[in-house]
Amino acid sequence: MENSRNFYINGMWTAPMAGHDFDVVDPSTEEVADTIVLGGQADTDAAVAAAKAAFPKWRLSSKAERLELMQSILDVYMRRSDEMGAVISTEMGAPIDMSKVSQSGTGSFHLKAFIASLKDYEFEHALRAGEDDTRIIHEPIGVCALITPWNWPMNQIALKVIPALATGCTMVLKPSEQSPLSAVLFSEIMDEAGVPAGVYNMLHGDGPGVGSQLSVHKDVDMVSFTGSTRAGRAITIAAAETVKRVSLELGGKGANLVFADADPKAVAQGIARCFNNTGQSCNAPTRMLVERSRYADAVEQAKAAANATKVNAASEGGQHIGPLVSEMQFTKVQDLIQQGIDEGATLVAGGMGRPEGLNRGFFVRPTVFADCNNDMTVMREEIFGPVLAMMPFDTEEEAIAIANDTDYGLTNYVQTTDPERARRVARALRSGMVDMNGKGRGAGSPFGGMKQSGNGREGGEWGLDEFTEVRAIGGWPT
Ligand code: NAI
Ligand code: MG
16 A cells, blocks of 8 residues: 555654564465555654644534534545555455455444434533533543554544544554554545544554554553554553543453244344354353253264354455454464363364365364363453354353353343343343344443453443543632
C-alpha cells in the first residue's frame, strides 16, 4: 500500500523517525504481502504531542459537529468497504467473502450504532429531577492510546476510535503489527473524511516498543486495550505509575450450555460459531457442555460438523475457514491440541498437522475433543483456533458450576426451549454477555467481560461513558 511505511500524525502521512522494518505476512501463502515500520520513542512522542495539542479545541467541539464528522467517515467507509475486506483478508487470513461482509462490516455497523448513541447521549444534566443546582458533566478524558489486536481488526478499531472521537477525546491508535494494513486504510478514510489534524493519529509498533511507550506516557490519559490477558496485565502495571485509566477487553473461554430440549440444530450452530474466523474470537463458544441424555448424539453431530468444515486459502471465494494469523499462533494451537491428546481427552475430529492438501500456510484441522473434564488445559486456556472441547453434565446446577469455573467471564451461550430455564441460567452465569438460542444482542449493547476477561464495556452509551470523566458541580446557577 502507498502509505504502509508511513504513520498518520497531526493530519499528515509522515515518515518514521525511529524503529525498524517489519514484514506483513499473508498467512495463507506465508509470502510477504507488504512491509511496515515499527516505530520508536520519537514517533510515539510525536503522535502523543499531536493528540495533546489538538485536545483543547476538539474538547469544545459540539455534538452536531462530531455527528457530522462521523457521518462523513461512514460515507467514505462505505465507499471503501470492499477494499477494507480485501486488505483484512490478506493481512490476517479471514476468507475473502466473509471478510468483506463480517470483518469489514463491523466498521460501518459500529459507526452507525455510535451515531445513534451519540444523538441520545447527554453530556450535561441535573443530578436528578428537582436538583438542578447540582450539575453532572460528562467530560472527555483527554488523550487516549488505543491498542488493538489482529483477530477482528476493524471491529476493535471502530469500537475505540469512534467513541473517543464522539466524546471529544483525541487519540493515538496503535494497531496490531500482525494486521497493520487495515489501519492504514482506515487512516486514509479518516483523512478523506476531514478529521481535524491531531485529533486522530496512528502509528505502527509492537508491544515492547510503541505499546509500552504509550502505556507509561505521562501525556496519555487513558489506554483502551483489546488483546491477550497477558498484555492487559502488563499494560495495567505500566499505566499505574501515571494513574491513567485502563480499559481492558481480554480473552474468553465461553461455555455453550446445550440442554436436552434445545433446538436440534444447536450443536451444529455451536460448532459454526466456535470455528468462525478460524476460532480467533474472544467470545467464541469453545467449551460445549451437553446434557447427558443428548451427549452421545451431540458428539456425533459435532464430529460430522467439524469434518464438513472446509479449510482453504483466504483468497478463495465461498464458505470455508482460513488459516490462523501467524506461525506463532499456529505453533501455539498445535501445542494445545497435543496437550489435549496427552491429558486424555478423546479426539473425535481433526488433530495435529495441516488439513490434507494444504502444505503451506498456517492452516489447522477443525478439531473436536470429547469427554473432557474442566481441569484439562483445553477447557481452561483460550486456544484461539478451530478447537472445540465437549463434556457432559447431569443437572442445570452442575452445568452452571462448570461454566462459571473459569478465570474468564466474557460470553456464555445457552440453548434451551424452556423460557423459565433460559432466564434462570442467564442470570446465574458470571459473564458480561450471554447469547441464547442463536440470537445476538442488539446494536449498541455493551460488549465486555468480568473476571480476567477485563473491565471495559464497549458499544452504545456505555462505550461513550468509557471515554468520559464524570464531574459534579455544586451551586450551579439555575
Ligand atoms: P497480544 O495481546 O500480544 O496483542 C494484542 C495487541 O497488544 C497488539 O497490538 C500488540 O502489539 C499489543 N501488545 C502486546 N504486548 C503489549 C504490551 N506489553 N504493552 C502494550 N501493548 C502490547 O496478543 P497476541 O500475542 O497476538 O496473541 C496471543 C493470544 O492472545 C491469542 O492466542 C489469544 O489467546 C489472545 N488474544 C485475544 C484477543 C481478544 O480479542 N481478546 C485478541 C488477540 C489475542
Ligand atoms: Mg499476517
